[in-house]
């Protein structure tokens with residue numbers, strides 16, 4: 001249920017903001033300096049464009065610090081900035097050194113727009129700059145030699161490539177770190193931090209769309225005995241086995257996680273407590289019917305489950321986990337290997353107690 005595109009955007013936001021703020025400060029100062037120099041050289045169109053870019057940067061600087069729509073302001077800055085650069089290249093009095101600024105485009109566009117849009121913007125503006133260069137200097141024999149042209153082409157290609165590789169690798173590393181921060185190392189399920197994140201999003205959606213949402217807490221019965229009788233490694237295998245069972249049974253929109261120890265949590269969007277009960281019963285019966293096999297031994301396992309529903313049991317994850325946990329302990333108290341939900345209070349039933357070997 002993880003939206004990678006949205007996650008990438010969120011992860012990149014602080015970097016992009018920092019780069020944009022730094023750039024706006026540099027543009028505001030250098031716009032004034034170049035504006036003054038070009039006024040003295042009587043290059044009015046360029047001087048005015050530079051002073052206007054400087055004033056615009058100051059205006060954006062006041063906006064971007066608190067904006068919730070950073071990407072729009074990034075476009076609002078980068079496109080006029082790169083276009084002004086192209087305009088500067090076309091002016092009669094611009095010296096050849098102005099083309100040096102073009103080398104900034106691949107770096108800035110990747111830092112501001114990410115790998116895809118950054119590459120597209122780089123290729124477009126570098127292409128425009130190359131065209132201006134050829135139109136302007138096609139009859140300058142000193143420049144139209146293979147060596148200077150090769151220098152410029154290779155230097156530009158290097159900058160486009162390095163900026164792109166850097167951005168791709170930064171994105172991958174951040175996604176990997178985020179995945180590690182949200183994953184339980186032993187079982188590969190999500191952890192409590194991820195449950196909190198997803199709960200906030202799903203609770204807002206449930207409120208907006210008036211749909212139900214259920215939270216389940218489940219705990220292995222007499223798990224201490226598994227560790228004591230078969231060792232900690234086998235206990236770990238049992239946890240992985242149960243995690244796999246949960247993973248297989250859940251929909252893509254559900255979220256299974258390990259809360260800690262032998263306790264697991266499940267978030268079920270668009271699911272009321274009756275539907276959650278049926279899923280929990282399936283899980284309970286599946287574990288009861290499939291003992292863990294380690295070599296030639298079979299280790300019977302059972303679980304107890306408690307269900308809470310958004311609204312009736314509270315609106316925060318803490319309140320829902322507390323209700324589900326409370327019902328889980330009712331299930332334990334009633335003999336274990338059972339499900340207790342708001343609609344199905346704990347009552348003793350005819351189901352056999354968990355395997356005797358684990359009851360020792």
Ligand SMILES: Nc1nc2c(ncn2[C@@H]2O[C@H](COP(=O)(O)OP(=O)(O)OP(=O)(O)O)[C@@H](O)[C@H]2O)c(=O)[nH]1
Nearest residue numbers: 219220221222223224225227232233235236261262
């Ligand atoms: N192998 C393994 N054991 C763990 C892990 N985390 C917690 N445990 C063990 O899980 C056991 C939990 O024991 P208890 O809290 O007494 O619960 P229980 O034996 O399942 O009893 P009930 O919950 O009352 O049915 C302890 O022995 C912990 O050491 C883990 O990551 N791996």
